Amino acid sequence: MPILNLNKAQRRKLSIFAKCIVFSFLAWGLFAVSNTYTYTVKSGVQYVNIPDNRAFHPLQSDTVSIRLRAVGWQLLFFRLQSAVQPIQVDLSGLENRNWIVLGNQLGFINRQFPANQRVIAVSPDTLYFDFSKQTERKVPVTPLYRLQFSRQYAVIDDLRVSPEYVTITGPLEDVVQIERWETDTIRATDVSSDIHTTVRLKQNHRANINVYPTMVEVSIPVGEVTEKILEVPLKVENAKSFSSVKLLPGRVKLTVMVSLRDFTRVTANSFEAVVNMEEWVEHGVNKLPVIITRMPEFCRLVKIEPQNVDFFVRK
Structure with a gap:
C-alpha cells in the first residue's frame, strides 16, 4: 500500500485546508439552524370546556396536522422528541352550534407551546360534531x-x-x-x-x-400457598352414540396451588375432568385430551397427568 510522504510545508497546507473545511461546515450549520422554517407535525386532540348538557360525537379523527414556525435549532430538538404533545381544543362554543373553527383558537393553542414556536394553521380547520341524547x-x-x-x-x-x-x-x-x-x-x-x-x-x-x-x-387477599395433588375421575362427553367407552387411565392426577387457609376445603369433588368423544369422531385423534371443566377460583392448576388418555369404544 503506497504511503503518502509529505514534507513539513505540505503537511501545514493540508492542516490549513482541513481546518477551513471544518470551519465552513460549522458556519453553514450555524447559518442553517438560524433560519426560520415552517414544518408540519401530527398531534392528538384533547377537548376542554365541554358543555354539561350536550352529548356529542366527533365526526373526524382525534388527530390533526399542525403547521409550526420556528428556527432551525428548535426544529432539530423538536424532531428528537419521542411524541408531540396533544393540543387542547375549547368546546364551549358547542352550546349553540355543532362545529368548532380551530383558526379562531390559534391564540389559545399557541399558549400551549413554547414562545419560540408559533402555530400558524391547524388542519382540518373546522371540527364537526354530532349530538345525541345523553x-x-x-x-x-x-x-x-x-x-x-x-x-x-x-x-x-x-x-x-x-x-x-x-x-x-x-x-x-x-x-x-x-x-x-x-x-x-x-x-x-x-x-x-x-x-x-x-x-x-x-x-x-x-x-x-x-x-x-x-x-x-x-x-x-394474599396468603401462603402450597401444592396439593388430587386424583380426579374422568367423565366422557358426547358418547351417546356408543354403547360403552373405556378410558385408560380412568383417573387423572392434578397438581394445584392452593392457600394454606383453603387446603382442607379442596378435594377431588371440587374438580371435574372430562374427555370429549367429538375429538375422535370429528378429528380422528388417537388420544383424547383431558379438559378441566370445574375448578375452585382460588386454586391454580399446575399440572395434569396424563394430559391425554387412551380409549376403547364399543359401538
Whole structure:
C-alpha cells in the first residue's frame, strides 16, 4: 500500500485546508439552524370546556396536522422528541352550534407551546360534531395488578372493589359499548400480605364520556400457598352414540396451588375432568385430551397427568 510522504510545508497546507473545511461546515450549520422554517407535525386532540348538557360525537379523527414556525435549532430538538404533545381544543362554543373553527383558537393553542414556536394553521380547520341524547349506565370496575410475590405467596381469593360499579355518562351509542372500566395497574414487589389501596380509574380517552367516581378502593387477599395433588375421575362427553367407552387411565392426577387457609376445603369433588368423544369422531385423534371443566377460583392448576388418555369404544 503506497504511503503518502509529505514534507513539513505540505503537511501545514493540508492542516490549513482541513481546518477551513471544518470551519465552513460549522458556519453553514450555524447559518442553517438560524433560519426560520415552517414544518408540519401530527398531534392528538384533547377537548376542554365541554358543555354539561350536550352529548356529542366527533365526526373526524382525534388527530390533526399542525403547521409550526420556528428556527432551525428548535426544529432539530423538536424532531428528537419521542411524541408531540396533544393540543387542547375549547368546546364551549358547542352550546349553540355543532362545529368548532380551530383558526379562531390559534391564540389559545399557541399558549400551549413554547414562545419560540408559533402555530400558524391547524388542519382540518373546522371540527364537526354530532349530538345525541345523553344517558347513564353503571358498569363494573375491573382492577388491574402486576405483583411480584415472595416465595410461596399468591392471591388466594377474589379481589374486592369499593365501589364495585361506576357511573358512565355520555351518548347512548357510545355508552352501550362499554361493558367495564379498568383501573390503573397496581404494582408491588416482594408481596407477602394483603394489599389495601386506593387506585385511580384508567384515564378516559373519550372526551364525550364522563366517569364517576374517578377512584376506587381495592383489596387484594394474599396468603401462603402450597401444592396439593388430587386424583380426579374422568367423565366422557358426547358418547351417546356408543354403547360403552373405556378410558385408560380412568383417573387423572392434578397438581394445584392452593392457600394454606383453603387446603382442607379442596378435594377431588371440587374438580371435574372430562374427555370429549367429538375429538375422535370429528378429528380422528388417537388420544383424547383431558379438559378441566370445574375448578375452585382460588386454586391454580399446575399440572395434569396424563394430559391425554387412551380409549376403547364399543359401538
